[in-house]
Amino acid sequence: xxxxxxALALPFLATPAFAQGPARVVVVGGGFAGATAARALxxxxxxxxxxxxxxxxxxxxxxxxxxxxxxxxxxxxQRFGYQRLAAQGITVIHATVTAIDAASRTxxxxxxxxPVPYDRMVLCSGVDLIWGAIPGxxxxxxxxxxxxxxxxxxxxxxxxxxEAMPDGGLVVISAPANPYRCPPGPYERASLISAYLRAQxxxxxxxxxxxxxxxxxxxxxxxxxxxxxxxxxxxxxxxxGGTVTSVxxxxxxxxxxxxxxxxxxACIIPPQRAGRVAQIAGVADRTxxxxxxxxxxxxxxxxxxxxxxxxxxxxxxxxSAFAANAQAKTCAIAIADLxxxxxxxxxxxxxxxxxxAAPRDGFSVxxxxxxxxxVLTEIPGSGGMSPVDAPDSVRAKEAEYGAAWFGAxxxxxxx
Amino acid sequence: MWRAVILLxxxxxxxxxAWAADPPPGAVTCSGCHGEGGMVAITGRNAEELTATMxxxxxxxxxxxxxxxxxxxxxxxxxxxxxxxxxEQRS
Numbered sequence: 001x002x003x004x005x006x007a008l009a010l011p012f013l014a015t016p017a018f019a020q021g022p023a024r025v026v027v028v029g030g031g032f033a034g035a036t037a038a039r040a041l042x043x044x045x046x047x048x049x050x051x052x053x054x055x056x057x058x059x060x061x062x063x064x065x066x067x068x069x070x071x072x073x074x075x076x077x078q079r080f081g082y083q084r085l086a087a088q089g090i091t092v093i094h095a096t097v098t099a100i101d102a103a104s105r106t107x108x109x110x111x112x113x114x115p116v117p118y119d120r121m122v123l124c125s126g127v128d129l130i131w132g133a134i135p136g137x138x139x140x141x142x143x144x145x146x147x148x149x150x151x152x153x154x155x156x157x158x159x160x161x162x163e164a165m166p167d168g169g170l171v172v173i174s175a176p177a178n179p180y181r182c183p184p185g186p187y188e189r190a191s192l193i194s195a196y197l198r199a200q201x202x203x204x205x206x207x208x209x210x211x212x213x214x215x216x217x218x219x220x221x222x223x224x225x226x227x228x229x230x231x232x233x234x235x236x237x238x239x240x241g242g243t244v245t246s247v248x249x250x251x252x253x254x255x256x257x258x259x260x261x262x263x264x265x266a267c268i269i270p271p272q273r274a275g276r277v278a279q280i281a282g283v284a285d286r287t288x289x290x291x292x293x294x295x296x297x298x299x300x301x302x303x304x305x306x307x308x309x310x311x312x313x314x315x316x317x318x319x320s321a322f323a324a325n326a327q328a329k330t331c332a333i334a335i336a337d338l339x340x341x342x343x344x345x346x347x348x349x350x351x352x353x354x355x356x357a358a359p360r361d362g363f364s365v366x367x368x369x370x371x372x373x374x375v376l377t378e379i380p381g382s383g384g385m386s387p388v389d390a391p392d393s394v395r396a397k398e399a400e401y402g403a404a405w406f407g408a409x410x411x412x413x414x415x
Numbered sequence: 416m417w418r419a420v421i422l423l424x425x426x427x428x429x430x431x432x433a434w435a436a437d438p439p440p441g442a443v444t445c446s447g448c449h450g451e452g453g454m455v456a457i458t459g460r461n462a463e464e465l466t467a468t469m470x471x472x473x474x475x476x477x478x479x480x481x482x483x484x485x486x487x488x489x490x491x492x493x494x495x496x497x498x499x500x501x502x503e504q505r506s
Contacts, residue, residue: 040443043434322447329443333434348441348493350485352448366481368441368488382488386480398480401454408453412446 022049023339026107026116028097028277029124030054030082032061033309033324035413037122038090040332048336051091051116053107057081059414062182063321064406065151069159070192072359078151084415100281102302120335121305122297122328123283123290125275127181127319130288133271134174135246144249145266148189149181161265162193167201169264172254174244175210176271179289181310181319183216184365186269188355191221194229195358204264208235209256210242216318217355217365219388224357244268274311281305289313294371296334296344297327306331315376317369323351325409346371351383354402362399363390435503439496441489450506458504465498 025048027038038052059080067073086092093116095109106115129147131138137145146158162171171193175186190208197204206229215221225233236242241258247268254261254268273279273288283290283299290307291300294315299305308331309324317323326349334344351367367383369376386398434443449457457465471477473486486494 043432046433325447326444329446333438333443345440348444348488350441350444350447350488352481352485364481366484368485370440379488382486383484394480401480404453405448408446408448408450411452412450 022047023119024049024051024117025120025122025335025339026051026053026118027122027124028053028107029126029275029309030056030059030092031124031126031309031324032321032409032413033126033328034122034124035059035080035082035085036325036328037124037308037332038085039088039413039415040329041122041335042088042090044332044336045339046089048339049091050089051093051118052082052085053093053095053097053109053116054082055094055096057094060151060155061321061406061410062149062151062185063409065148065155066185066189066192067356068151068155069148069162069189070196071159071163072192075151075155078155080410080414082414088415097277097280100277100305102282102305105304119304119339121281122331122335123278123281123299123305123307123311124309124324124328125278125307125311127272127310128275128279130271130273134244134268136249137247137268137270141247141249141268144252145247145254145263145268147269148267149185149269149272158265158267162196165201165204165264168203169201169205170261171197171204171206171265171267172261172263173206173208173267174247174254174269175208175212175215176269177211177238177243179319180269180272183318183320184221184353184355186210187215187217187221188357189267190233190235191224191229191355191357192359194225194233197232198229204232206233207261208233208242209244209254209261210235210237211244213237213239217363217385220363220385221355221357223388224361228358228361274307278307278311283307284311285313287313294374294376295346296338297331298334306335315369316367316378317349317351317376318353318367320351320353321409322353322405323349325413326350349376352405354398354405356399356402357395360399361392361395362402363395364398364401432505435500438500439493441493442497442500445497445501456506458501458506460502462495462498462502465501466495469494469498 095111099108148154148158274284297306308327310319330347337344349369363386472482
């Protein structure tokens, strides 16, 4: 027997909701993934009515925020608003999503605004930090031991702690196991903080405790550390006992299975999962991350919801701003195709990612990806890292290109 | 060519440009680095020159820091298609 409610819902489901007017695509989350997607949808098909829902009126970008921590850059340079998106005809709503009803394709908000209907949704939740995954490390602990893994107040807190630290102090950074946002981020952070210590607090030390043995751009970072920071920076791998097992923010101690370190400054980057909105939408699986089609980025769990950016299981693609930007444009084209009942073509995606070992000393990793058997796979023979033996002039050039990368991607994302 | 330009103009809303139809695989990702505020602009340029530059990166005839790694993810035919599409874009 079909319940009355189900019977009422059936004709609604059977009819495309956009039959009465322009297709409605709602983007939830306004980071690199979401803001790019909103703009790309307008470029893919100007007839689509695009809405962006984002809690914060100002976005603070993570790429480059390690330079803020090291005193090389102002946080203001990381901040972007949504005015250019609104000027492009995108309806921008600053509110927080409280519920998603996939059956009726509506999004409920915390504001007084009416529920927002969608034909297709692009969900860009980013990541949530898993409080308590490291015993002792909860939201309150982050005010003593900043993660600084979401740029903003946490970035400035870590910066001010480093400035206040006496010479001869110990900085401890904890890097998580994979997967997490920005794979080379902890290592760039350790590098740039070491550069600051060398210049301003030459007797201070930095200990990088790692929950893994292998990491992004490893050969490049390790060569740079040997060249630039011997005696200052020590990396402790997982097999050397680097996994942090607990922290005590009152005592400012960081413990592994073998040692307890008393830190003057502790930056704890905890394990992560797809952000809250992905969890309430039901698009995250038991891993905490979101399985998607590598062609359309539509959720494998909930139809009509596409998921892009750091929240997804993206095969060989890393959780990076560039990957999110590339996925957003690819997804926008696929959605425009699906709304016109065209079959989306198999895409090609790129990643480019620059890191600094020191000011004016940079290197990169690149990748080209395509779906193979439903998984985004790196094309053999393509991509890879900068050469380890690159001369100073090339590393200086890559540092400049890294700055240009930031200029281009933020301009494309936010206008 | 003129038909493409007219189609582009007709489809262009205020303060943004619609993409020319059917970007070949990978073509829309270039603008993550190349464009306003970033690395050298590559839209609206001569398609043959773009292709020749990419192939010079592939062979090593032209030194590169990163494009030599990216071009190897595309066949010469795919590079030609992307160059043709980029040459039709306004920005």
